[in-house]
Amino acid sequence: MLSKMYYRELYCGTPVRFWMGLALLTTFILIGLGSAYYMEHSGHWVTGMSNQVVWGLPHVFAIFLIVAASGALNVASIGSVFGGPMYKPLGRYSSLLAIGLLVGGLIVLVLDLGRPDRLIVAMTEYNFKSIFAWNVILYSGFIGIVAVYLWTMMDRSVNKLYRPLGFIAFFWRIALTTGTGSIFGFLVAREAYDAAIMAPMFVIMSFSYGLAFFIVTLIAAYLWSDRQIGELRLAKLKNLLGVFVGAVLYFTLVFNLTNLYATQHHGIERFILLDGGVYTQMFWFGQVLVGGVIPLFLIYSPAFDKSRWAIAAASIAVLIGGFFQLYVIVIGGQAYPMTVFPGKEVLESSFYDGVVSSYVPTFAEGALGVGGIAIALALVAIGARMFKVFPESLEDPEEA
Numbered sequence: 001m002l003s004k005m006y007y008r009e010l011y012c013g014t015p016v017r018f019w020m021g022l023a024l025l026t027t028f029i030l031i032g033l034g035s036a037y038y039m040e041h042s043g044h045w046v047t048g049m050s051n052q053v054v055w056g057l058p059h060v061f062a063i064f065l066i067v068a069a070s071g072a073l074n075v076a077s078i079g080s081v082f083g084g085p086m087y088k089p090l091g092r093y094s095s096l097l098a099i100g101l102l103v104g105g106l107i108v109l110v111l112d113l114g115r116p117d118r119l120i121v122a123m124t125e126y127n128f129k130s131i132f133a134w135n136v137i138l139y140s141g142f143i144g145i146v147a148v149y150l151w152t153m154m155d156r157s158v159n160k161l162y163r164p165l166g167f168i169a170f171f172w173r174i175a176l177t178t179g180t181g182s183i184f185g186f187l188v189a190r191e192a193y194d195a196a197i198m199a200p201m202f203v204i205m206s207f208s209y210g211l212a213f214f215i216v217t218l219i220a221a222y223l224w225s226d227r228q229i230g231e232l233r234l235a236k237l238k239n240l241l242g243v244f245v246g247a248v249l250y251f252t253l254v255f256n257l258t259n260l261y262a263t264q265h266h267g268i269e270r271f272i273l274l275d276g277g278v279y280t281q282m283f284w285f286g287q288v289l290v291g292g293v294i295p296l297f298l299i300y301s302p303a304f305d306k307s308r309w310a311i312a313a314a315s316i317a318v319l320i321g322g323f324f325q326l327y328v329i330v331i332g333g334q335a336y337p338m339t340v341f342p343g344k345e346v347l348e349s350s351f352y353d354g355v356v357s358s359y360v361p362t363f364a365e366g367a368l369g370v371g372g373i374a375i376a377l378a379l380v381a382i383g384a385r386m387f388k389v390f391p392e393s394l395e396d397p398e399e400a
Contacts, residue, residue, distance in 0.1 A: 007092065007388035010225055010381075017224065018385065025378040032371015035364040036111040047365055052357035053334045058112035060327050061369030064209065065105030065376060066139070066180060067202060067326075068319075070173040071210020071244075073098040073146060075237075076153075077173075080166025086236055090218070092389035095150040097214060097380055098173075099143055104376025106139060108369055131182050138176040145169050154388065177206045184329065191268040192333030197258065201251040205322065208244035212318040215241065217380065219312050221390065229394045231306055238311045242299040245318055249292045252325075271336050271356070272328065279332035282324045291321010331359055 039047055049056040076095050079088030110119055126133045149169045152162040181202025184193040215237055222229050256273070259265035272283055295314040304310035335357045384390060 006392045007390060008392055009386065009388055010221060010384035010390050018381075022378060022381060025374045025381070028374035029371050029378065032108075032368045032374065033111075035367040035371070039364050039368070040111075046362065048360045048362050049365075050357065050359070053331060053359040055330055055334060056112070056359065057327075057331075057361040057365040058108050058368045058372075060323065060330050061372050062105045062109040062112065063180065063330065064323055064326050065101050065108065065372060067177060067206045068209040068213050068322075069098045069101035069105060069142075069206075070177040070180075070203075071206035071208065072101055072214050073169060073173050074207055074210055075214055076149070077166060077170045080163055081170045086233055089391045089394065090214075092150060092153050092387075093218065093221075093384070094214060095146050095153070095169075096383045096387070096389050097217060098210070099146050099150075100376045100380040100383065101210075101213065102139065102142060103379055104372045104374075107375055108372035111368060131179055131186055135176075135179045135183070138172070138179050142169075142172055142176050145172050150389075173206075174203060177203045184333070190333050190336075190338065191265055192272070192329070192336055195255060195258070197251065197255050201248075201255060204244065204247045204251055205325070208241070208248050208318055209322045211237065211241050211244060212315040212322070215315040216312060216319070217377075219308060221384065222394070225390075227390070227393060229308075233394055234308060234311055235306075238299055238314070241315065241318065242296060245292055245295050245299070248322075248325075249288070252287070268333075268336050272332060276332060276335075279328050279335065282332075283328050286324025287321050287328060289321075290317050291325060295321070335359055 047056055073094055075087050076091035076098075078084040079091045079094075113119065123136060126136075128134065145165070146169055149162075149165040152158050152165050178199045181199040184190075184202075185195055185198035187193040215234075218237075219229070219234075221227075256269060259269045272279060274280060276283070295317045298304050298310045298314035298317070301310075337355055337357070
């Protein structure tokens with residue numbers, strides 16, 4: 001039988017500890033903003049990007065946070081849409097984390113545009129044949145819907161709207177991640193993209209990354225605030241993460257096997273799987289080993305059955321592997337040369353025809369990306385301090 005839940009603001013031990021943590025995050029934010037200012041005023045040449053690789057490391061961070069934001073809402077969706085009583089008390093924090101991650105990712109995206117002021121054009125002039133125009137609506141709509149969804153959880157006077165908003169938020173976040181994946185699926189000019197499976201693969205990637213973010217931050221918050229989390233609840237989250245990690249590996253396998261079947265994609269597959277240098281290493285050691293095999297071992301090995309540190313380590317490994325996966329997709333896909341005239345033999349020119357593009361990220365690009373993560377975590381920390389999103393205790397129910 002589930003006991004009644006009581007919520008209160010997050011207090012990380014002492015006020016000093018909270019403000020010290022916030023000060024550390026603020027430091028990373030200021031460094032990130034300084035890096036954005038430096039790249040904005042010095043010009044494109046101070047980054048590792050070029051005319052061939054136009055989406056650099058900040059875009060990897062931005063897409064990583066945006067995709068994870070959609071998945072972070074998964075816990076709230078299970079509680080409202082699917083009626084999971086063990087997940088329902090975690091819905092408030094799930095919603096807050098989703099908003100924080102999306103805002104952090106969008107800030108990185110805007111500051112990496114080169115001309116952030118042109119965001120006004122994207123917000124006022126819509127070309128509905130462009131998936132980017134649709135994403136402006138999806139991103140802003142997600143924040144608004146999830147904010148109202150969170151309100152229905154916290155205010156009993158509007159609680160009757162809780163379940164309908166849960167359904168709307170669930171389908172909206174699926175559309176959001178589908179739109180993000182479709183950015184790559186619709187880019188037919190790049191052999192590494194141009195696949196319908198990109199959209200559903202990004203959806204399942206969001207489930208994995210978002211839940212990993214949720215588990216890591218939940219364990220950290222309850223550890224720092226001296227609150228209790230029951231073994232049963234963590235076990236359910238852990239097993240769910242294992243399913244999502246396995247699904248990501250499955251979609252990755254299907255995606256690459258499909259490309260290997262098509263002769264025209266043999267070049268890009270050989271580049272990613274065998275001859276891509278750093279991209280090949282990131283794929284096998286970062287994405288597959290760190291992001292897939294190791295987390296599955298930590299999750300399902302009997303030796304770590306009730307180890308909270310193993311659950312946290314598996315979640316962190318999923319995030320690291322997920323970042324490598326997006327790096328290979330975003331950067332590796334651009335580094336491989338475009339086929340300008342498919343099926344034709346052309347003479348090489350001075351415009352990098354048939355040449356793998358070089359990209360080495362700079363400190364400023366990395367600092368901007370880390371600053372985006374810091375913004376997301378700072379927003380979540382401030383929100384958890386201001387609003388009652390955490391249950392006082394998450395101990396196991398008397399009868400499961």
